[in-house]
Amino acid sequence: MKKKWLVLGSAIGISSVVMVATGISAMAGTSGYDAYKSALKNTKTVSSVAIQAEAQLQDNGKVLVDASGSAKVNVSAKTASGSADVTADGTKQSLSFYKQAGGAVLKSSASDVFYVKTQNAKEKRSKPKDDASEQQMSQQAETVIDALVGNLKDYVAVNDQTDGSKEISVQLDNSQLPAVVNAIAPIAIKQATKEHKNENRNSGEQAGEFPFQENVIKSAVPQLTQDIKIEKVAVKANINASNYIDHQEADLTVSGKDDSGAAHQVTLHLQADLSGYNSTTPDTIDLTGKNVQQIKRDIGKHHGENG
Template sequence: MKKKWWMMGGTLGAGAALFLVSGFSAMAGTSGYDAYKSAVKMNMQAASMTNQGEITFTDNGKEVLNADFVAKIAREQGAMSLTAKIGNGDAAHAIQVFKQGDEVVFKSDASDTYRKLELGAAKWRHHGSESGPPKRLETVVDALMGHLKDRATVQDAPNGGENASLHLSGSQIPAVVNTIGSLLASNLGNFGPDGGAHADWQTEAHGLPDIKADLPHLTKDVQVRQIDLDAGIGADHYLNHQTGEIVVTGTDDAGQAHRLVISLDFNLSGFNQTVPDTIDLTGKQVEVVKREAGGPPWHH
């Protein structure tokens, strides 16, 4: 089944969240837990940062989706810029996204037109000076992970920071993580042209390139086989490197066996010093995109 690349955004985010939540909770109770939690919170509280990374999906050894990106985020200013190259192993396209003021500008290498979406004033603002995982969430996740708290390893790094690792396979993976991972993997095949009322919203309205990925629709014997997490914490206590890999196996409706591997590699830098790129639309071909009622909620 063919899948549009843009629909993978939610899946990529969910997969990354699974990695980070699993590692975050599993390191509880070890000497590295406080350092890791502090680093995560430091990153979330930073006024700005740069994330250069790569996310890859392979199915039975064949690359079916890959995204290389550089994201520059200034949280306090509500600004962001993103350059990315997204491919499926056979074709690839580059895109640019700029969030500046109350508008978002999109540009792909498939068109000379810049598409601008007016966001308007946000309906809500984050109140409070502290960002990070809610205390109640930390407590719940810690309890769910149970004995995994003792499986993480932490070592001092040559740069004065720390390296934290968590490697799980087979029966070491708790039921709750296996259930969440299996559910996510099973639903990869549901992302496509008929995935919802606004399935064509971004590709048609924003003129983004239509790259399809042959991700399997796993329906039977879906199981998370392996989770590998490695995090680098700098001497400045920021989380500056995060890698992860999750392996899921299962079969589709035709009985074909699949081994799906989701990999990520993020390098985080420029804390409190990053300035997102901007785009001057003067003299450029611009198309204003109207936001339809009931459209995607990410604009706020």
């Protein structure tokens, strides 16, 4: 009889110790997910940064759209400057932009006109942020995101380098994505590629309209209508020794068929390099004596999605 209780007691003892130990090690967060999270939070605190970004869209290996750009951003002063090149369907369009005290300035390489969007008083008077409540909000959001990510966070691999930097990578293929994402993504993709069909805006230069043809980009994308499936999502990031993200890239592969039944494999590649933390000064432009035109439409609305 005594032996039975001994066995039972030791079973309970050992298993509870192991359970607590493994639970704590799971909670301690040595995963790449937590490393990335902390670097992301740290990177958010920089006051200025220089960004080099590139985006590429391919269909069955053929490059459809290629965009690259660089920007200098000062978060605390709310100023920025940069330039971007977009190549779609063999036509290249370049533009440069400045966000400075007087407002936003856009210039296309195709013309000498500077397009200016003056900041109205309403936008200028931004609300003073309540730091404490914002922090609490983000804390709660973090818990919710952690719970949603759940066990997927163990997918994030971390590779420590000798110079103190870290390589973070995660790759999910179709069967590893949450069922909800798998169910909703095809509908979203179908909608996103369908929209431009009806939009037949004439691209003639109207007064006050910025000469940038986003239609070229949209019509280059194949319209997927059936068997749409996310094949693969891969994200990579480098975190430098001072816990800033200095390189980030993402790949998304979607497969599907268009109306004629032809199979497409569309891949989107995004990458960004960050440098000059807290030591970047955005360029400014002096508009005196330049050909300036006021913009009537809200530009940010229709080319914001081009990256």
